[in-house]
Amino acid sequence: MKLPRLSFSLSTASTTSIPPALASFPDKTVSLRDGRVLGYTEYGCPTGYPLLYFHGWPSSRLEAFLADSIAKRHGLRIISPDRPGFGMSTFQPHRRITDWPNDIQDLTRHLKISRFAILGGSGGGPYAVACAHALPHKSLSAVGVLAGAGPWVAGTQDVPLVSRMMGVAANNCPWVFTGITDMLVGSLQRVSTTGYVTRWLDSWIESTKKEDDTTPTHEGRQSLLRIAFEGFAQGARGFVHEAQLLSKDWGFRFEDVKYDRIRIWHGINDANSPIRLTRYMAEKLPCSELQEWDDTHYTIGERLEEVITELVPEDIRDKP
Numbered sequence: 001m002k003l004p005r006l007s008f009s010l011s012t013a014s015t016t017s018i019p020p021a022l023a024s025f026p027d028k029t030v031s032l033r034d035g036r037v038l039g040y041t042e043y044g045c046p047t048g049y050p051l052l053y054f055h056g057w058p059s060s061r062l063e064a065f066l067a068d069s070i071a072k073r074h075g076l077r078i079i080s081p082d083r084p085g086f087g088m089s090t091f092q093p094h095r096r097i098t099d100w101p102n103d104i105q106d107l108t109r110h111l112k113i114s115r116f117a118i119l120g121g122s123g124g125g126p127y128a129v130a131c132a133h134a135l136p137h138k139s140l141s142a143v144g145v146l147a148g149a150g151p152w153v154a155g156t157q158d159v160p161l162v163s164r165m166m167g168v169a170a171n172n173c174p175w176v177f178t179g180i181t182d183m184l185v186g187s188l189q190r191v192s193t194t195g196y197v198t199r200w201l202d203s204w205i206e207s208t209k210k211e212d213d214t215t216p217t218h219e220g221r222q223s224l225l226r227i228a229f230e231g232f233a234q235g236a237r238g239f240v241h242e243a244q245l246l247s248k249d250w251g252f253r254f255e256d257v258k259y260d261r262i263r264i265w266h267g268i269n270d271a272n273s274p275i276r277l278t279r280y281m282a283e284k285l286p287c288s289e290l291q292e293w294d295d296t297h298y299t300i301g302e303r304l305e306e307v308i309t310e311l312v313p314e315d316i317r318d319k320p
Helices: 003-013 061-073 097-110 122-134 161-172 174-191 195-208 217-232 237-246 275-284 299-311
Strands: 028-031 037-044 049-054 076-081 116-121 140-146 262-267 288-293
Touching (some): 028 097, 037 061, 037 097, 049 061, 049 122, 076 097, 116 299, 122 237, 174 237, 217 237, 262 275, 262 299
Parallel strands (some): 049 116, 116 140, 140 262, 262 288
Antiparallel strands (some): 037 076
16 A cells, blocks of 8 residues: 555656655654644755645655755745644544645744645645635645546546545445554565565665765665655554545535636546546636646656646746
8 A cells, every 4th residue: 555655756766866864854843723743844945935745645744855856956945744644743533635724824824934836746636726725815826736636526437446445445444444554564664674675675776876876875775765654654544534535525616716826737647546537626626727648647756847847937936
């Protein structure tokens, strides 16, 4: 269940570089109004134009390391929060997708950010659209969705069988599903430290290193493994709860989203999130632009720089 997210990270990283030691990106937290803690990490330029990145499912704030070098090249400050139950963010029982904008308001107030862009990747896509629905329009310069999870209200006939099975398990026997996932993730963590896997990862890292990359191989491996498993740092409750949310109605009508700067990028060969569901959403949203590419759920990550520069063009970045 974790391997697809790891595959997404690896396929995209192959066009950038192996992540440096994650100590370069300090973990940060903010206390929310209801007493919960929200974890986040920043990438790129500390004084750059703010872009909030919402990670996929299951993943964490560390996913956005992929955009660090891109953000530095274009003068952007990427802020990547963990959703409740993932990484460092407190699990929130009974949460809904529509609760997320309140957490983002608390985060941006804490950071004293009055205007920003949003990009939701994969499972973070629905949360980006929820923010377009609920946040004050004046605070948003643009909202983007990259290979976003599609709305199951459009029908699930072409949703992968594994995804449908996970949705059924999450909604009908969540505690059993949580226990099984915890055992599976624990087993994967143990296997990841065995000699065979260590040698395979080290070989892959060496083969993809750039000439000027001085990161020790073992640090790159440790970073990759932490990124792969950070979403399960608190166990599988967050993963299972979000499986419920992504397989249900999102809690608002697309026709009621009045924000007029929503950009959507999706691959027509995306087997994880079928393009039909994304087209359904784009047709229902009053003001959105859908860009379709001949990509899969994993190869589309190679277009990340193009997506980010379209979402936050230079004239927006230069504004205070």
